[in-house]
Amino acid sequence: MRPWRALTWAGSASAVALTVHSLLNARGLRVPVLDPPPAPGRVSVLVPARDEEEDLPACLASLLDQVQVPDYEVVVVDDASSDRTAEVVGAVAASDARVRLVRGAGPPPGWLGKTAACDQAARHATGEVLVFVDADVVLAPHAVAAAVDLLRRTGLDVVCPYPRQLALTWSERLVQPLLQWSWLTTLPLRTAEVSPRPSLAAANGQFLVVDAATYRRAGGHAAVRGEVLDDLALLRAVKAAGGTGGVADGTALATCRMYGGWEDLRAGYAKSLWSAFGSAPAAVAVGAGLVVTYLVPPAAALTGSPVGVVGYLAGVVGRYAAAERTGGRSVPDAFWHPASVALLLGLLGDSWRGRRRGGLVWKGRSL
Known part of the structure; x- marks a missing residue:
């Protein structure tokens, strides 16, 4: 039992240390x-946008x-959709000159669909600030101005105001909150x-704001053309070019429901979770x-260990604080x-199995 007690203590x-760190992060x-x-x-x-006729309006x-x-x-790139995405955008563009529809032909060799669509959008953009927004995101009326203000006021080159994640089904409620919890718990955000x-x-990438000059200096989405986690890769490219950036609280700025239940969630995590940590050993x-x-x-705690109870409650407190924040x-x-x-660990294993078998597919395209 000594190894088990040692693992419980460790x-x-x-868990306690990481929860304390998350509380400090939440304040900053x-x-x-x-x-x-x-x-x-x-x-x-x-x-x-690819096959987004339901969310786009x-x-x-x-x-x-x-x-x-x-x-x-507003520049919308229809990424060779099979539904009425182009028609939805076209109808809006016909009544509002601020909206432009760009018809994409799909990704060229070596590109993924989203990176190619973002690249096309950026090539048509004329702004000094680029605001990338996913089609399943709904912004508050002050969101863009507030995000641009944060970018300029802080002197950062990239700001990602993290939208409030809508989680309705059991699988969404179990997994989606881990997105914010993970970086609040593990990353020293200001550093x-x-x-x-x-x-x-x-x-x-649901809501990503970047200085246009910095974006182009870093190579834009062409620099991350084959990356499944293109948002993270783009930030790293900006940093490699001498820029700065990270996440911010977007709770009052935007909402997003990424997945509509277990099947969508499992497919979504399968396509990208394998790349989250860089390598299989990692x-x-x-x-x-x-x-x-x-988990230990x-x-x-179920066997009556007071130390285990403390560890369990520390995890609960960290998760509670992240949700409240x-x-x-x-x-x-x-x-x-x-x-x-x-x-999450099961989804990670599932993602790696799909990666090694070459069977990962997203929105009808092999990855």
């Missing part, structure tokens, strides 16, 4: 102002409802903004750390944290 100590997380000044210069809002309506952005354009180290980076190391920190203590559902979901971690 896991519980790690950058928060955009709710009443921003007018955005200076021209702003280009860029939307890559709400997204476009929110983009055209922006305030404090006196000079802006990560200026560090050139690839491991110290967090980004979100993924194994991260997985082992999660097991020791967030609650298992020990980012507009998520805190109770009772925080108490399910071990189940969330276990499911």
Whole structure:
């Protein structure tokens, strides 16, 4: 039993330390102002869209409802959709000159669909600031102005105001909150903004704001053309070119429901989770750390270990604090944290199996 007790002590100590770190991060997380000044210069809002006819109307309506952005354009790239995406955008563009539809022909060799669509959008953009928005994101009226203000006020080159993630089904409620929880728990956010180290980076392409000159100096999406996690890769490219950036609190700026249930969620994580940690050995190391920190203590708690109870509760507190800070559902979901971690590990294994078998597909395209 000595190894088990040692693991319980180590896991519980790690859980406590990481929760303390997440609480400090939550206090230092950058928060955009709710009443921003007018955005200076021209702003280009860029939307890559493939088979998004259901989500686009709400997204476009929110983009055209922006305030404090006196000079802006909306460029939507239809990425060879098989549904009515182009027709939806075309109808809006016909009644509002700020909207332009670009018909994409699909990714060229060596490119992924989203990186190619983002590249096309950027090539048509005329703004001094580029705002990339996914088609399933709905912005608050002050969102673009607030994000541009945060970018300019902080002197950063990239800002990703993390949208409030909408999680409705059981699988979404278990997994989606881990997105914000992960970077709040593990990354020293202010240090990560200026560090050139690839491991110290967090980004979100759902709502990503970048200085246009810096974007082009870093090579734009052409520099990350084959990357599944293109948002993270783009931030790393910007940092490699001498820029800075990271995540911010976008809870009051945007909402996004990434996946509509278990099947969508599983396919979405399968396509990208394998690349999150850089290599298979790194993924194994991260997985082992999660097991020791967030699964061993609650298992020990079930056998009556007081140390295990402390470790379990530390994980719950960290999850609760992250949810409260980012507009998520805190109770009772925080108490399910071990189940969330276990499911994430299963999705990680599933993603690596798909990667090695060459069977990863997203929106009808092989990855």
